[in-house]
Amino acid sequence: MHLQESGEMYLETIYILTQKSSSVRATDVGEYMGFSKPSVSRAVGLLKEGGFVTVSGEGFILLTEVGRETAEKTYERHTFLTECFIKLGVNRTTAAEDACKIEHDISDETFEAIKRYVYENGGLL
Numbered sequence: 001m002h003l004q005e006s007g008e009m010y011l012e013t014i015y016i017l018t019q020k021s022s023s024v025r026a027t028d029v030g031e032y033m034g035f036s037k038p039s040v041s042r043a044v045g046l047l048k049e050g051g052f053v054t055v056s057g058e059g060f061i062l063l064t065e066v067g068r069e070t071a072e073k074t075y076e077r078h079t080f081l082t083e084c085f086i087k088l089g090v091n092r093t094t095a096a097e098d099a100c101k102i103e104h105d106i107s108d109e110t111f112e113a114i115k116r117y118v119y120e121n122g123g124l125l
Helices: 005-020 026-033 037-049 065-087 092-103 108-120
Strands: 053-055 061-063
Touching: 005 026, 005 037, 005 061, 005 065, 026 037, 037 053, 061 065, 065 092, 065 108
Parallel strands: none
Antiparallel strands: 053 061
16 A cells, blocks of 8 residues: 555654654644644554554554554655755754655655765765
8 A cells, every 4th residue: 555645644753652652642643743633543544454553452553564664764764854954054944844845755766876875975964
């Protein structure tokens, strides 16, 4: 199943929250993203149908293996691109906003080429 940008954002948020606490609920995701509980519940339902998350009997959202892989990939893109933009002189807020726009659309090939270029050339980071 191919995820839309919003699905990747939810997975990334769940991933970030699980780094802080092992128990993540829909209310935590909603608070972090600024979305209503019904919106989060619908998104979690779609992610569950797609095999990206499971929900425990206690209501905790858990990333599946494919969910974690997708979330880690999105998070890596976000953090790497944000830091690149900051090193180029972009302010942190704009850098993070622009990275968020790009992280969902950039191909694996292009992202890997950028990383390779930066690391091989002692580049920006």
